[in-house]
Amino acid sequence: MALDPKLKTVTQTVGVVVLMGGLAWASVPFYDWFCRVTGFGGVTGVSEVASDDVLDQTVKIRFDASKERGMPWEFKPMERQMELRIGETGLAFYEAYNPTDRVVAGSASYNVTPYEAGGFFTKIDCFCFEQQVLQPGERVQMPVTFYVDPEIVSDREGQYVHTITLSYTFHEIDLPEEQAALEQGTNNDKNLN
DSSP states (O other), X not given: OOOOHHHHHHHHHHHHHHHHHHHHHHHHHHHHHHHHHHOGGXXXXXXXXXXXXXXXXXXXXXXXXXXXTTOOOEEEESSSEEEEETTOOEEEEEEEEXXXXXXXXXXXXXXXXXXXXXXXXXXEEEGGGSOEEEOTTOEEEEEEEEEEOGGGGGSTTGGGOOEEEEEEEEEEEXXXXXXXXXXXXXXXXXXXX
């Protein structure tokens, strides 16, 4: 029994819409995985241990900080650049300050330029792995521990990289539930007075 041409067209259209929706849904995690594996787009690697191999060659690491529009914090690197040997563990600090009279939560996104260096820049620990919550008037120094993988010197494009820039952008996010509940309680107490 043949399908009605209109029903066939509707079925095909629904199938295409479902397929496209599935591809759109899967594209974000797939792209994230692809960037982490390849370093594409300046995404860094993550390791729990330092490099075993430290070379005599050095690389300059520059530090950059910015904020998303509307983020009320002040945010800056504690030092603008450092030079270290490839494979050597580096430790840098960024400073955040909440000048407002309210609790503000933030999350940092990051990238590395040039993009060829992304797959070789490895973080051991970073403030960007967790959300940050600053009380009114609070100032904190946040560490990032990292190294440049010695494999960069044998990479076709990476071997020409002599300066790497690590950039962070802070975004305001919703307060964690327990912090939001505390804030709500404080605001209710103020309203009763």
